[in-house]
Amino acid sequence: MERWIFGILTFILLCHDNLNALDFGYHDNDKMAAFLTEVNRNYSAITKLYSAGKTVQNRDLWVLAIGKDVHAGHVMLQPHFKYVGNMHGNEVVSREVLLHLIDYYVSSYGNNATVTNFLDNTVVHIMPSMNPDGFAAAMEGDCFGVIGRQNANNYDLNRNFPDFFAVNPAPMQPETLAIMNWTRQFPFVLSANLHGGALVANYPFDNYVNASGIQKYATCPDDDTYIDLAKTYANNHANMYTGAHCGDNFPGGITNGALWYPVTGGMQDWNYIVAGCFEITLEISCCKYPNSSQLAMHWDENKQALIAFPLKVHIGIKGIVRNESGHPVAGATMIIRGRESINFTTTDHGEYWRLLLPGTYTVEVYTIIRVLVIFPRLSIPCNMFLNQNFRRIYIYCNSNCASMCSNVRGCVYRCLCPWGDD
Ligand SMILES: [Zn+2]
Numbered sequence: 001m002e003r004w005i006f007g008i009l010t011f012i013l014l015c016h017d018n019l020n021a022l023d024f025g026y027h028d029n030d031k032m033a034a035f036l037t038e039v040n041r042n043y044s045a046i047t048k049l050y051s052a053g054k055t056v057q058n059r060d061l062w063v064l065a066i067g068k069d070v071h072a073g074h075v076m077l078q079p080h081f082k083y084v085g086n087m088h089g090n091e092v093v094s095r096e097v098l099l100h101l102i103d104y105y106v107s108s109y110g111n112n113a114t115v116t117n118f119l120d121n122t123v124v125h126i127m128p129s130m131n132p133d134g135f136a137a138a139m140e141g142d143c144f145g146v147i148g149r150q151n152a153n154n155y156d157l158n159r160n161f162p163d164f165f166a167v168n169p170a171p172m173q174p175e176t177l178a179i180m181n182w183t184r185q186f187p188f189v190l191s192a193n194l195h196g197g198a199l200v201a202n203y204p205f206d207n208y209v210n211a212s213g214i215q216k217y218a219t220c221p222d223d224d225t226y227i228d229l230a231k232t233y234a235n236n237h238a239n240m241y242t243g244a245h246c247g248d249n250f251p252g253g254i255t256n257g258a259l260w261y262p263v264t265g266g267m268q269d270w271n272y273i274v275a276g277c278f279e280i281t282l283e284i285s286c287c288k289y290p291n292s293s294q295l296a297m298h299w300d301e302n303k304q305a306l307i308a309f310p311l312k313v314h315i316g317i318k319g320i321v322r323n324e325s326g327h328p329v330a331g332a333t334m335i336i337r338g339r340e341s342i343n344f345t346t347t348d349h350g351e352y353w354r355l356l357l358p359g360t361y362t363v364e365v366y367t368i369i370r371v372l373v374i375f376p377r378l379s380i381p382c383n384m385f386l387n388q389n390f391r392r393i394y395i396y397c398n399s400n401c402a403s404m405c406s407n408v409r410g411c412v413y414r415c416l417c418p419w420g421d422d
Helices: 002-020 029-042 093-108 113-120 132-137 174-185 223-236 267-273 292-314 401-406
Strands: 047-054 060-066 080-084 123-127 188-195 198-203 254-256 278-285 317-320 333-336 351-354 360-366 371-379
Touching: 029 047, 029 060, 029 093, 029 132, 047 174, 060 093, 060 174, 080 292, 093 113, 093 123, 093 188, 093 278, 093 292, 113 292, 174 267, 188 267, 188 292, 198 223, 223 254, 223 278, 223 292, 267 278, 278 292, 333 351
Parallel strands: 080 123, 080 188, 188 278, 198 254
Antiparallel strands: 047 060, 060 123, 198 278, 317 351, 333 360, 360 371
């Protein structure tokens, strides 16, 4: 009798495992949606499944958001991170590795300290496919072709965003507009979009004024931070950092976008310049649509990098700009001295984030027409408190500030805490 019950239990457990198992095969659009739905059902407390919009052919742009506070609405100063895969419909490895990343996150939450701490303090949004229409047209085994690259209106989605350096004549596509609306709905601080056909981590700028197709390093003001972000991916990848792959040679496995080749209308520059989100572009496989037998290898190669990169969402400074009544100041412009060409603005809740490497920075806060205040030598990490009369400077430090700073080499702790008890 007991053996009989044990047999049933074993059978149930095996069935349950099979329900959760994610195989290393390709998941077409229906199978992908089914997997996301199943994960959402099995891990409903920490996941939320939603559509960021529709494609030309009326397919959903599915996003699975993961985090302890994913259902809590907005949590002050909690940054959001995003991965966008399969932007070019025939570059498909990213779709599958992002599904495996989802599987890893939900099964590690509560078991792995790093993952748990990260998901307790971050919301991660994963869109495995930005171009499911293109994917439906693409063919397994087509390593170097272009069938399925574009969306169903035959536009390249990574040439379809408003461009800071040049006029982009391409009409904006439903997928592009959906991404832009989605990006504005959450305080995304860091993101990556994933591709295939090379093995490199590519960072802004992707373009420059009068680019004319000439390869040139287009230095953005956060070049140091971006190099660190790109290296984080390349160095945690099994072999990207060696640089010599797919007939290319990228020192360290990273490249400035325009130095590789200038692009008008790229998504990463738009994220950085307009949306205030640090984005890089990851090329993760030489073959765009390899045989499914290669997928397990690609997951193994990318796994640590996919996990390590989002952790960087917590570097730099963040805080809240408030008036003297304690009300948040929305839309204030945050300027880092020496990086004035790219400025982020505070959210509706007065929050700001700026990814910076350890060091000492001068931060300025502006409204539309006047300087509110200048913070000389604001050191990482500190939160700020701004007085409404714009004459006095308060820098608010939480109790962790000094101890956090002492753990960062080169970090200078220098805070003015006017209340003395913080
Ligand atoms: Zn691509």
